[in-house]
Amino acid sequence: MFIDKNYIEGLLEKAKNATREDVQAVLEKAKKREGLKHEDIAVLLQIEDKQQLDEMYKLAGEIKKSIYGKRIVLFAPLYVSDYCVNNCIYCGYHKCNSFKRRKLTQEEVAEEVKILEKMGHKRLALELGEDPVNAPIEYVLECLKTIYKTQKDNGEIRRVNVNIAATTVDEYKMLKDAGIGTYILFQETYDKDIFDKVHPKCLKGNYEYHLTAFDRAMEAKVDDVGAGVLFGLADPKFEVLGLMIHNEHLEEKFGVGFHTISVPRLRPAKGVSLEEFPHLLDDEMFKKIVAIIRIAVPFTGLILSTREEAKMRKELLRYGVSQMSAGSSTGVGGYKEREEGHNVNQFETSDERSPIEVIRELIEDGYIPSYCTACYRKGRTGERFMKLAKSGDIQYVCEPNAMTTLIEYALDYGDEELQKKAEELVRREANNMKREDIKELFLSNLEKLKQGQRDLYL
Numbered sequence: 001m002f003i004d005k006n007y008i009e010g011l012l013e014k015a016k017n018a019t020r021e022d023v024q025a026v027l028e029k030a031k032k033r034e035g036l037k038h039e040d041i042a043v044l045l046q047i048e049d050k051q052q053l054d055e056m057y058k059l060a061g062e063i064k065k066s067i068y069g070k071r072i073v074l075f076a077p078l079y080v081s082d083y084c085v086n087n088c089i090y091c092g093y094h095k096c097n098s099f100k101r102r103k104l105t106q107e108e109v110a111e112e113v114k115i116l117e118k119m120g121h122k123r124l125a126l127e128l129g130e131d132p133v134n135a136p137i138e139y140v141l142e143c144l145k146t147i148y149k150t151q152k153d154n155g156e157i158r159r160v161n162v163n164i165a166a167t168t169v170d171e172y173k174m175l176k177d178a179g180i181g182t183y184i185l186f187q188e189t190y191d192k193d194i195f196d197k198v199h200p201k202c203l204k205g206n207y208e209y210h211l212t213a214f215d216r217a218m219e220a221k222v223d224d225v226g227a228g229v230l231f232g233l234a235d236p237k238f239e240v241l242g243l244m245i246h247n248e249h250l251e252e253k254f255g256v257g258f259h260t261i262s263v264p265r266l267r268p269a270k271g272v273s274l275e276e277f278p279h280l281l282d283d284e285m286f287k288k289i290v291a292i293i294r295i296a297v298p299f300t301g302l303i304l305s306t307r308e309e310a311k312m313r314k315e316l317l318r319y320g321v322s323q324m325s326a327g328s329s330t331g332v333g334g335y336k337e338r339e340e341g342h343n344v345n346q347f348e349t350s351d352e353r354s355p356i357e358v359i360r361e362l363i364e365d366g367y368i369p370s371y372c373t374a375c376y377r378k379g380r381t382g383e384r385f386m387k388l389a390k391s392g393d394i395q396y397v398c399e400p401n402a403m404t405t406l407i408e409y410a411l412d413y414g415d416e417e418l419q420k421k422a423e424e425l426v427r428r429e430a431n432n433m434k435r436e437d438i439k440e441l442f443l444s445n446l447e448k449l450k451q452g453q454r455d456l457y458l
Helices: 005-015 020-031 038-044 050-068 106-118 137-149 169-177 192-198 207-211 213-219 236-254 283-296 310-316 355-364 382-391 395-413 416-430 436-450
Strands: 071-081 123-128 159-163 225-228 260-262 301-304 323-325 368-370
Touching (some): 005 236, 020 038, 038 236, 137 159, 169 213, 207 213, 225 236, 395 436
């Protein structure tokens, strides 16, 4: 198995002896952007010196800006079922939790989608508990079909990422045929001993089957996969190295690693006590981890959810985060019933701002909020996407497309003030475009949007 606990613990033990000079040598190496070894990452995880921390944060921000520019991708989760056969001790959906379970009908799925479309969302993450009887793959496929065909006014969901339990090659092929975006699965923890402990008597409790899910997904030609761990279950330093080794495994075997990495922290939920988890992550360690992941895998999207408060999310945008949820509900049917209080959230959220509030602040901070889904629909996925990203050519489509979706959002959902600010931002950014032909295409699309056309992209 490619995750060797003794190997990772040995790396971390050796790195404890790293001197300030050792840390500086790794930072200098990272500035060259030629890749880091496992030993280098282990050394960065030991940084405590404030000057070196600030240097690392600055470097992470520079790397992110050089690849992603100013764009920040926005999305929302859609929870469709809280039936679950697992007993994961960190999750509000675990089977021993006593509450009335619910699975959305297709009419209810469509209703949730219409609400999300009224909020301006174009990409969703489909979420549900693991229950082969109440929520089999056929139900997932039906939900996908409903989401893609449900349109209200100018609203349209153009990309659905799917977060479902580890499954078979045949079922991943079904998801691929249904037109999913990224297949997302959190390992939860790479420490097998802790994995076994937090998944007692679970269908999910097969560590190796769970760990090799992306291998089966990629065998099924699902070439965009998104990983993550639930920080707080095990030693966070161990988890970061586990993520990096897993990514390398996929690159070596399939030619491409993670399309995205998510960094959720353990949060309170119904029936979940945080007191039994000794590895809870404080803010300073969390910021360090985000920066190190950005430095270690520069071209991988880094996702932050509304588990985090607005202040923390704003700070982490500077250190590497490139995608974030907005206006999220983590309950089944939660967008309709957000205020009624009888749905059960999978976990507590901390950033309760609406998408338009998030967008206003992003614009004020100089970012380009993006609902772009062009790469997926133009076939720029998997290895092809990574080649374009690493060559630098991806910037010539990503930033103009982000700007186009921002204007589309402002015209359809914003007031006059937001429309003005959005246009001022994109015209200013257009003036900085290096290629005149791309600038002309963007400005042409800008006028077409103002005339009523939609879904324009390069």
